[in-house]
Amino acid sequence: MKIRNHDALVSTGERASRELVLGIVDDALDAVDAYRRIRGLMRLEGDVLHVGNRRWDLATKRNVYLIGAGKACNAMAMAVDHVLGDRLTRGIAIVKIAEPGDVFGRTEVHVGGHPLPDRAGHEATRRILDLVDAAGADDLFVVVVSGGSSALMNAPVEPITVEDEALTTEVLLTSGLGIYEINAVRRHISRTNGGRLAERIRARGAELIGIGISDAVGKPPTGDIREPDPGYVSTPIGADRTTLDDARAAIDGHGLRERLPRSVTDFLDRAGAAEETPKEFPENTYFLINTLPDLAEAAVRAAEARGVPAHLLTTFLEGESRDAGTFMASLAREIQTSGRPFAAPCVVVSSGETVTHLRPGDRITGHGGPSQELALGFALAAEAVPGACMYAMDSEGTDGTSLAAGGITDSSSAARAAAAGVDLRAHLRGHASFEALEAMGDVVITGNTGTNLCDLNVLYVPALPEGAS
Known part of the structure; x- marks a missing residue:
């Protein structure tokens, strides 16, 4: 149980x-267990990787990498690791809690800070960025992401420090802001969040398959999870709907300027178009395996099954x-x-x-x-x-x-x-x-x-x- x-x-x-x-x-x-969902979605037949109704010939790929972050990443990354087996070149996952029963083959697992980012998560993120920066056009990244990735995968833009990012996160979370406002700030001071990781993978010419869980209030239930999700947004690998103006408005609208690190407010004040987060990734393939209503609907079915x-x-x-x-x-x-x-x-x-x-x-x-x-x-x-x-x-x-x-x-x-x-x-x-x-x-x-x-x-x-x- x-x-x-x-x-x-x-x-x-x-x-x-x-x-x-x-x-x-x-x-x-x-x-809704992510391990079960991904194992039902993904399989490897010889050189062919099947994900939902799509497939990839791994014989054309030099390296296959796994990256993961989030509070459900234990199950998500473990499922992909088990499917790929020896075809996985290397994996790096950042989780909130490492469970004794988690068993990985070629994936290194790091424990990061949540809800506040910490140095351990930052060091793990640096390893991820190094992995991406060494990739080429004939490499494939499978990236699994769930809620919590904003804190666990942390790499603030310079000169913002991890400690500055942690204080910023604490202020945002305890000041009554909505999640959209919180994310607008967090994404724009990060080198990985708000689609920045996918942007970095694109710069290397590598291909990306994303598998995500959405915990956003208002997201509709998933339909056929075997079909790619054309509207996948947010997270380190999805297009970002928030803007720099949203981030500035969140800070000033809630009177937070004096409570935040100067490095954060100074960066956002001077940031221009080059610092805006990416807004589309038509070249990537995304699968959304669960949304918030899925769990509630599963609970209804479980009750009805009991009469x-x-x-x-x-x-x-x-x-x-x-x-x-x-x-x-x-x-x-x-x-x-x-x-x-x-x-x-x-x-x-x-x-x-x-x-x-x-x-x-x-x-x-x-x-x-x-x-x-x-x-x-x-x-x-x-x-x-x-x-x-x-x-x-x-x-x-x-x-x-x-x-x-x-x-x-x-x-x-x-x-x-x-x-x-x-x-x-x-x-x-x-x-x-x-x-x-x-x-x-x-x-x-x-x-x-x-x-x-x-x-x-x-x-x-x-x-x-x-x-x-």
């Missing part, structure tokens, strides 16, 4: 509800995490007491990317992340919905500043917290959701899940028990 502490999680609280919810999530994660009616509420869930949890508890109460908008029992699935705002003066007393705060928000309001249970997770397996995937809470969680002397509101104020969930036995551990599709929330609402009102 993807969920490593399953048995402990179903030994407390609303056990039947927890068993159902965890089973649904486990099946959904398995359905429970399921509804996909939204794949656009955004806003403050704890408030989203309160809303989900209110929705559960409406369902259970009035049958609106759905009849109980049922499962309600949502996905998106809620956030936790760190405001000036906030005193951080522990660890946690948006999904864990959502789970606590649900717990505080779910006491009035007997048997209700919700699992909120960051689908890649680590949520915020913790190594937890998220939290599972139910109608008994608040009472169990009180009995354990845990003040849920105080933990929310101190952004210490992990410590609260751990004390309650409600923290979920998965490790790398094999995907990276932002947040998944699975809510189960049973029928109102007989005699209850």
Whole structure:
């Protein structure tokens, strides 16, 4: 199972509800596992590499290289490494966490910093750039990318340092900016992000096959993943839709100029057309194996396979995490007491990317992340919905500043917290959701899940028990 502490999680609280919810999530994660998806997409027959409905004659290639970065890169890079076998000249992958069970043949794996870039990621990126710069027109690059690549594959433009880039990232992530604004800045101060890596490969005349996972809110579900995606954008290998003007507007519109390193603001102020990110790569072939709605749809199918009616509420869930949890508890109460908008029992699935705002003066007393705060928000309001249970997770397996995937809470969680002397509101104020969930036995551990599709929330609402009102 993807969920490593399953048995402990179903030994407390609303056990039947927890068993159902965890089973649904486990099946959904398995359905979108990138290793499984790529192995079904790619195969090698003699000298011919098949990727989806396209093929490449490797007999015409001098070298075949693998490059990877992202929070799901463990599974993605491992799948390509296994398919290519001895035909792979060399591979370099940058991951967030190296798992003991990961087995590679000709790929070196480096652990980089996330969400903040670090020196280890920078050194691994330098090795990637050296590999690209030594390539020629008869070489082929297979590049796998998922969310998190902006931090893990870091190579800031000069004179910006890795430390400057890390501080910039921290300011952007904690200042209430939207992801488009954040990416506009990050991409324009990078030598790899925003399509710069693909631009560098193009300069060498080499060919590129890209395989990506998109965690962007608003991206439609994937269709036939065997067909190349003509609209592939963003990431180090995709065309960039953001502009230098977008980056400048994000900084000035949020009053961040004085909080950012001078090297960053000076560079963006003087940058011109030569520093703009690339806007198209018609010569490359891209495959998109998963988008954010795919995981939510898989969860709906998993619930229905268990005979429970399921509804996909939204794949656009955004806003403050704890408030989203309160809303989900209110929705559960409406369902259970009035049958609106759905009849109980049922499962309600949502996905998106809620956030936790760190405001000036906030005193951080522990660890946690948006999904864990959502789970606590649900717990505080779910006491009035007997048997209700919700699992909120960051689908890649680590949520915020913790190594937890998220939290599972139910109608008994608040009472169990009180009995354990845990003040849920105080933990929310101190952004210490992990410590609260751990004390309650409600923290979920998965490790790398094999995907990276932002947040998944699975809510189960049973029928109102007989005699209850």
